[in-house]
Amino acid sequence: MEALKKVAGVTAAQYVTDGMTVGLGTGSTAYYFVEEIGRRVNEEGLQIVGVTTSSVTTKQAENLGIPLKSVDDIDSIDLTVDGADEVDKDFNGIKGGGAALLMEKIVATPTKEYIWVVDASKMVEHLGAFKLPVEVVQYGADRLFRVFEKAGYKPSFRMKGKDRLVTDMKNYIIDLDLGCIEDPVAFGHLLDETVGVVEHGLFNGMVDKVIVASKDGVTVLEAPKAV
């Protein structure tokens, strides 16, 4: 599995060229992409500026000597490479398994070419077997939890040890055990309109390419262009 993640990450790095502003994703697959970018910066003199999606990736990129900019100091990003937890046939996906979904969506939004790197186990018929992460402000989080419970979403607070996990943006994560999300777009809109929800892990129709590594090799899936 680790080898597949590495293949996907290194393949994605081939899309990076001199002069680009590059979004650096979070997670165990994006890790290999960032490592490869670091290698190319150091060994090949690749000239890029990175924009990170979590404190973990910031630390990794700094250790590798990748030049970084804040998302506040850029207007657009040429290419972002990130992982995903599930991807369906309509190129909708669930992200946030690594608790970085808010920063990841903020970086993905001004990105011109958005690429996910996954192993084949992440490709699914319907989203929802993976618990959907929802980032909520701390104020009112218990009330919101009960709202989700009453709606039948089987919520659970993401924990770190015996405490609730606090994200880089100082929020909580409530994971929803939905089983199958029949209409990810509609459910995404519903969460967008829920007060107290800062962001959710449904990344619908955002991705341009999915690089899928399996034991048979690498496949690059292209999302249909919006008309």
Ligand code: 5RP
């Ligand atoms: C972090 C994420 C990750 O990209 C996602 O969880 C996939 O991670 P991994 O490659 O480790 O399976 O969304 O918030």
